[in-house]
Amino acid sequence: MSSGLNFLRCLVPAAALCAALALGTQAAQAQEKVLRAVLHADVRVIDPIWTTQTIANIHGMLVYDTLFGNDANMQPKPQMVDKYDISADKLVYTFTLRAGLKFSDGSAVTTKDVIASLRRWGAKDGVGIRLFTFVDKLEAVDDKAFRLTLTKPYGMVLESLGKTNSSVAAIMREQEAKTDPQQQVKESIGSGPFMFAKDQWVPGSKAVYLKNPHYVPRPGNEPPSSFAGSKIAGVDRIELVWISDSQTAMSALINGEIDFYENPSIDFLPILEKSRNVKLMKTGDLDSTHGMIRLNHLHPPFNNVKARQAMYYLINQEDFLRAIVGDPEYYRVCHGLITCGAPLASDAGSQWFKEYNPKKALQLLKEAGYKGEPITVLAATDHNTITPATQVLIQAMRDAGINLDVQSMDWGSVVSRRAKKEPPAQGGWHIFVTTTGGVGSANPVLHTWLGAACDKGLFGWPCDEKIEALRNEFAFAQTDDEKKRIARDLQARAMEQVVYIPFGQWTTPLAYRSDRLQGIVPNTGLVVLWGITKK
Amino acid sequence: MTAYILRRLLATLPVMAVVAVFVFFLLRIAPGDPAAIIAGEDATREAIEAVRAKLGLDRPILEQFALWLWRLAQGDLGVSIFSNLPVTRLIGQRLEPTVALTLSTLLVAVALAIPIGVVAAWQVRKLADRLVMIFAVLGFAVPGFLAAYVLIYIFAVQLQWLPVQGYRPIAEGLWPFVEGLILPSVALGVTYMALIARITRASMLEVLSQDYIRTANSKGLATRRVLLLHALKNAAVPIVTVIGIGIALLISGVVITETVFNIPGLGRLTVDAVLKRDYPIVQGLILVFAAVKVLVNLVIDISYAFLDPRIRY
Numbered sequence: 001m002s003s004g005l006n007f008l009r010c011l012v013p014a015a016a017l018c019a020a021l022a023l024g025t026q027a028a029q030a031q032e033k034v035l036r037a038v039l040h041a042d043v044r045v046i047d048p049i050w051t052t053q054t055i056a057n058i059h060g061m062l063v064y065d066t067l068f069g070n071d072a073n074m075q076p077k078p079q080m081v082d083k084y085d086i087s088a089d090k091l092v093y094t095f096t097l098r099a100g101l102k103f104s105d106g107s108a109v110t111t112k113d114v115i116a117s118l119r120r121w122g123a124k125d126g127v128g129i130r131l132f133t134f135v136d137k138l139e140a141v142d143d144k145a146f147r148l149t150l151t152k153p154y155g156m157v158l159e160s161l162g163k164t165n166s167s168v169a170a171i172m173r174e175q176e177a178k179t180d181p182q183q184q185v186k187e188s189i190g191s192g193p194f195m196f197a198k199d200q201w202v203p204g205s206k207a208v209y210l211k212n213p214h215y216v217p218r219p220g221n222e223p224p225s226s227f228a229g230s231k232i233a234g235v236d237r238i239e240l241v242w243i244s245d246s247q248t249a250m251s252a253l254i255n256g257e258i259d260f261y262e263n264p265s266i267d268f269l270p271i272l273e274k275s276r277n278v279k280l281m282k283t284g285d286l287d288s289t290h291g292m293i294r295l296n297h298l299h300p301p302f303n304n305v306k307a308r309q310a311m312y313y314l315i316n317q318e319d320f321l322r323a324i325v326g327d328p329e330y331y332r333v334c335h336g337l338i339t340c341g342a343p344l345a346s347d348a349g350s351q352w353f354k355e356y357n358p359k360k361a362l363q364l365l366k367e368a369g370y371k372g373e374p375i376t377v378l379a380a381t382d383h384n385t386i387t388p389a390t391q392v393l394i395q396a397m398r399d400a401g402i403n404l405d406v407q408s409m410d411w412g413s414v415v416s417r418r419a420k421k422e423p424p425a426q427g428g429w430h431i432f433v434t435t436t437g438g439v440g441s442a443n444p445v446l447h448t449w450l451g452a453a454c455d456k457g458l459f460g461w462p463c464d465e466k467i468e469a470l471r472n473e474f475a476f477a478q479t480d481d482e483k484k485r486i487a488r489d490l491q492a493r494a495m496e497q498v499v500y501i502p503f504g505q506w507t508t509p510l511a512y513r514s515d516r517l518q519g520i521v522p523n524t525g526l527v528v529l530w531g532i533t534k535k
Numbered sequence: 536m537t538a539y540i541l542r543r544l545l546a547t548l549p550v551m552a553v554v555a556v557f558v559f560f561l562l563r564i565a566p567g568d569p570a571a572i573i574a575g576e577d578a579t580r581e582a583i584e585a586v587r588a589k590l591g592l593d594r595p596i597l598e599q600f601a602l603w604l605w606r607l608a609q610g611d612l613g614v615s616i617f618s619n620l621p622v623t624r625l626i627g628q629r630l631e632p633t634v635a636l637t638l639s640t641l642l643v644a645v646a647l648a649i650p651i652g653v654v655a656a657w658q659v660r661k662l663a664d665r666l667v668m669i670f671a672v673l674g675f676a677v678p679g680f681l682a683a684y685v686l687i688y689i690f691a692v693q694l695q696w697l698p699v700q701g702y703r704p705i706a707e708g709l710w711p712f713v714e715g716l717i718l719p720s721v722a723l724g725v726t727y728m729a730l731i732a733r734i735t736r737a738s739m740l741e742v743l744s745q746d747y748i749r750t751a752n753s754k755g756l757a758t759r760r761v762l763l764l765h766a767l768k769n770a771a772v773p774i775v776t777v778i779g780i781g782i783a784l785l786i787s788g789v790v791i792t793e794t795v796f797n798i799p800g801l802g803r804l805t806v807d808a809v810l811k812r813d814y815p816i817v818q819g820l821i822l823v824f825a826a827v828k829v830l831v832n833l834v835i836d837i838s839y840a841f842l843d844p845r846i847r848y
Contacts, residue, residue: 044617044811045573052575126577166577182589184619202628203618204807205799243700243797244807247684251692251699252797382810409566412812416568419580436576448577458579 033235033534035517037260038249039527042242043207046188046196049124049181052166054437058526061227062209062238063104064170064190067095067114068162069227072286072524074343074442076158077228079218080109080171080191090153090478096145102214103173104195111140116177118161118169124181125167126448130475131160156445156475164227164525165440166448191215193231193530194238209238224531226524234519234533246384253278253511259534260520261511262527265384266325272511279514282330283507285341287523288438290334291320291389291503292449294460296430299423301370308498309352310364314396316356320503323388331506337450337491340505342442343480344487349495358400365402374405376424378414378432386411389503390433418459432459438505439525444474444490452499462499540837547829554825555607555818559600562814568592569616569812590616603818612822613815615808622819625804632702633800635712636792637785639720640727645778648728652735652774653762656743667732674729679788683722683795690718700797715798723792727781734777738770745769771842779835786824 041055048060068076078084082098101109115138122132137149148157161169171177176185188196194209201207211233222229241258243249246265252258254275264272264280272278293311301307321331334340335350375397379390397404405424409417414432422428440446451471454463470490477483510527512520516535521528570587571578578586587593591602606613612622655667691699697718703711742748743766751761790802801820808816839846 042807044615046618051573052577053573124582126579166575180589182585186619201618202799203615203620203625204804205628241701241797244803245795245797248687248700248795248797251687252701255691255695255699257699257701410810412568412572412810413566415571416566416812419568419571419583421580434576440577456579456581458577 032237034237034239035235035260035529035532035534036239036241036258037262037529038241038243038252038258039262042204042244043201043240044203045184046198047184048170049121049167050184052125054526057164057166057168058529059188059196059207059240060168060170060190061164061192061526062194062529063188063192063196064168064172065101065192065215065231066162066169066171066227068158069229070159070162070164070524071225071228072284072522073225074159074286074439074524075228076162077225079162079227079231080114090155091150093148093150093157094141094145095148098216098218099144100216101191102216103189103191104212104214105173105189106214107173108143109171109191110143110174111146112143113174113177114171115140115146116174117171120172120177120179120181121167121169125169127156127160127163127166127446128169130445131157152476153478154475155477159443159446162227163439163446165437165446168227168526193217193233205242207240209240211236224519224521224528226521226528227526229531231530233530238529250511253513256513256516259513259516260529260532262523263508264511266327266330266508269327269330269509277513277515278511280509280511281520281522282509283523285332285339285505285507286438286442287525288339288341288505288507289385289435290339290438290441290505291324291385292434292436293393293501293503294418294432294434294449295498295500296424296428296460297462298421299428299430300373301365301368301375302430304368305497307365307368307370309496310361310368311498311501312352313355313357313361313364314393314400315353315501315503316396317353317502317504319356319396320389320392321506323392324385324504325506330508331504334502334505337441337494337499337502338444338447338487339438339442342438344442344444344484346484346488346491348488348492352495356396358396362400362402365400370402372403374403374424376405376407376428376430378417378429379406379408380411380414380433381408383411385435385506386414386433393431393433393503421461437525444471444487449500450490450494452494452497460500462497464493464497464499467493467497467499536837536840540833543833543836547826547833550829551822551825554822555604558818558821559603560596562812562817563596563599565812567812569814572811573617603815607822612819615816616813617811622815625816626801626819626823629799629801629804631704632798633789633793633802635702635705635716636719636723636789636798636800637782639716640724640785640788641778641782643720644724644727644731644781648731649735649767649774652732653739653767655732655736656739656766657758657762659740664736667736671729671733674725674732677725679722679726680791680795682725683718683792686718686722687795702798702800719792719796719798722795723785723788726788727784730781730784731774731777735770735774738773739766742766742770768842772839775835775838775842779831782831783828786827 043055043059045051045056048056065080067081069079070076080097081095083096085094122128134150134152134154136151140146173189176187179185193212193215195212197208197210217230217232249261250264250268253261295302295308297303317333325331335353336345338344380386394406418432420428424430436449444450449458451457452462452464452467470486474486477486518533519531521531571583574583574586614621651667655664658664687699690697697714701715703715705712748766751765789800790806793800793802805820
C-alpha cells in the first residue's frame with residue numbers, strides 16, 4: 001500500500017508539471033498565427049527535383065525561391081534576380097541576384113548555389129533537360145552575377161526558370177544541390193518565405209513550415225500573382241495537415257478545425273456553399289485539369305493511325321464531364337490539346353470530334369485491321385476522376401461492340417503497368433486514362449504529353465517527326481504571333497496523329513474560412529500560401 | 536509456468552520468420568512500382584528505371600531479401616522509400632495514437648459490454664435481454680465507417696461538442712487528448728462491444744444453468760454476489776478469448792477509424808504505405824502487428840491459468 005501511495009505522490013506533481021507545460025505550450029501557440037491547410041496530397045518527399053509530384057513542388061515553393069516566377073498570365077517575372085541582360089543575338093543571358101538573399105540557416109545565397117541548383121534541375125526535369133541541351137556554358141561572374149551562354153537562341157529560358165508545373169527550378173544550397181539528381185536531398189533548406197520544420201514532420205499526417213526570418217521579399221510589396229510578386233509570409237506557421245477522407249476534411253473546415261481546403265470533392269460543394277464562414281473561390285482555366293485517353297502506339301490496332309482516329313467517334317465529352325464533375329459551372333468541353341482559355345488555345349483539329357457514333361467507330365476500326373482481338377484497358381479503381389472517366393470510356397467501347405479486356409487495379413498499379421512496352425497479352429496495355437494540369441498544357445513545350453518522341457516520349461510512345469519539329473520550332477519562336485501559329489499547327493497535327501484524346505477540362509474551387517483568412521490567391525498551377533493573412 | 540512462457544516466446548521466432556518471408560515476397564509479387572510513383576506523372580520510362588536503380592529495386596529479389604534480413608537481424612527495419620526517414624522513427628511517431636485508440640476502445644468496450652452481457656443473461660428473454668440483443672445485432676450490422684460519419688455529424692458538426700478529426704498527444708493536456716478519442720473509440724468499439732456482450736451473455740447463460748449456481752441461489756446469496764463472484768468468474772475464459780481475438784479485429788478496425796477521424800496512427804501508415812508501395816514500411820508494420828498478435832495470444836493463454844485453476848501448463 002505504501003508503495004502505491006508513494007507512486008501517487010510522485011504522479012501528482014508530474015501530472016501538474018505536464019499540465020503546466022501543456023498550458024504554456026498552448027499559450028505560446030495561441031499567440032502564433034497558424035494557417036492549417038489541407039491540400040490534395042501529403043508531403044512525403046521533400047525534394048522537388050527528385051520527383052515531379054505536385055505536392056513536392058508546393059513544399060518546394062514554400063521553402064525555396066526561384067530566379068524567376070511565372071505570373072498568372074504565364075509571364076516570367078524576376079524573383080531572386082535583381083536585373084538581367086540578354087545579348088542582341090539572344091545567346092548570352094547575364095543575371096544578377098538581389099542583394100541580401102539568405103538561406104534560412106543564415107548563409108548567403110551565392111552564384112555557386114544557383115549554378116549547382118540549375119545543373120541538378122537541368123539534369124532531371126524534362127523542361128530543364130530541354131533547356132540544357134542548348135546550354136553551352138553556365139558560369140559565375142562573381143558571387144552575385146552569373147552568365148548563361150546558349151548554343152542556339154532558345155526562346156524559353158525565362159519561362160523555364162519560372163515555371164510552376166512539374167519540377168520547379170528551386171535554388172538550394174550548393175551542398176544539397178550537388179546531390180545526385182536520382183537521389184533525394186536529405187535536408188530542405190532554402191531561401192523561400194518559409195522554412196521546413198523537419199523535426200515536426202510526420203509523413204502522411206502533417207508537415208510544418210515556419211516563417212523564414214532571413215527571407216528577403218521583392219521590394220515594393222507587389223501583390224502575389226501565381227509565383228510572381230512579393231512572397232510575404234502572412235502567418236507565422238503553416239501546417240499542411242493531411243486528411244485523406246474528403247468528407248472528414250469538409251466537416252473539419254465547417255467546424256473550423258482547418259482554415260483552407262485546396263480541392264474539396266465536387267459532391268460536397270453544395271454543402272460548403274451553404275456553410276456559414278466558408279467561401280469557395282473559382283480558380284480559372286489555367287488551374288484546370290484535363291482529361292486524356294492515351295492509346296498505345298506500339299501495338300495493333302492502335303499502331304495504325306486510322307484505328308486511333310476511329311476512337312474520336314466514341315467520345316462525347318459531356319458524358320465524361322457529367323460523370324466526373326456533374327455541375328457545368330466547374331467544367332467545359334474542350335476539343336483542343338492546348339488548355340482552352342489559355343492564350344495559345346485554338347480550334348485546330350476540333351473537326352475530329354464530329355459526332356458520337358459507336359457503330360462508325362467499330363467500322364473504322366475494322367477498316368484499320370481490327371479483327372475483334374481483346375483491347376486491354378487499364379482501369380483505375382481508386383481515383384476520384386480517372387475511375388469514372390474510364391468507366392464512361394469502357395461503356396462507350398462496349399456499346400460499339402469492341403471486345404474488351406478490362407484490367408481493374410489501383411492507380412499505383414496503373415502507373416507501374418503503363419510503363420511496360422510489351423504487347424498487351426504479355427503484361428502491356430492498349431488504353432489508359434489519365435489527367436494533366438492546365439498550366440503545363442497551355443504551352444506546347446511544357447506540355448510533355450503532347451510530345452511524340454517515340455521511345456524517349458511518355459507512355460503510349462507516339463512517334464512523329466513533324467510534331468517534334470513543331471515543338472522545337474515553338475521553343476525558338478520570337479514573337480507571339482509566331483508562337484500562336486506554331487501552336488495551332490502543332491495541335492492540328494497532334495490531333496490528326498491522336499497523341500491522346502482529350503475528354504474535357506474542369507476546375508475545383510478552393511474552399512476557405514472567410515471569417516479568418518484574407519489574401520487568398522487563385523491557383524495557377526500550384527497553390528500559393530504566402531500572402532494569406534489570418535485574423 | 537516460466538518454462539512454458541519461455542517455450543512460447545521461443546516459438547514466436549519461427550512464426551515471425553514465416554511472416555517475414557511471406558510479407559517480403561507477397562509485396563514483390565503484388566503489382567505496382569514505387570519508382571513509378573516517385574518519378575511522377577510526367578516521368579519517362581528511362582527516368583523511372585533510373586529511380587529504381589538508385590533505390591536498389593532493380594537488384595535480384597533474393598539479394599534484396601538477404602539484405603533486408605541482414606538489416607532486420609540488426610534491428611534495422613530500413614528507411615522509407617519516399618520520405619527517406621527510418622521506418623522505426625515512422626512507426627514510433629505513429630505508435631502513441633494507435634495504442635491510445637486501441638486501449639480506449641478496449642476500455643470502453645469491456646467496461647460496457649461485460650455488464651450488459653451479464654444483465655442480458657440474468658434477464659434472459661425479458662426486455663433488457665431483447666434490447667441487448669438488438670444492440671448486438673446492430674453493432675455487427677452497422678459498418679464502423681457509417682457509425683463514424685453519423686457520430687461526426689451529430690456530435691461534431693451539429694452539436695460542436697467534440698472535434699471532427701485529429702489527435703492531440705497526452706502531453707498537450709488530458710482533455711484535448713480525451714476529447715479527440717471519444718468519437719473514434721465509440722465508432723471503433725461498437726462492433727467489439729456487440730461481440731463481447733453476446734459472448735458474455737452466452738457464456739453466463741451456460742454457467743447460470745449449473746448446479747452450483749442453483750446451490751448458491753438456494754443458500755440465499757445476493758443476486759449480485761452470485762452473478763459477479765460465482766458465475767462471471769467461471770464464464771470468463773471464453774470472454775477473455777474473445778477479447779484477445781478482438782484485439783486483432785481492433786488492429787484491422789483502426790485502419791478505417793484512423794482514416795475517417797484523421798488519426799495519425801499505424802493503421803493509416805499501413806494503408807498509405809501499401810498504396811504507395813513503400814515496401815520497407817509495410818514490411819516493418821506487418822512484423823510489428825504479427826508480434827503484437829503473438830504476444831496477445833500468449834498473454835491470453837497465460838491468463839487462463841489464473842482464471843481457471845484446472846488449467847495448468
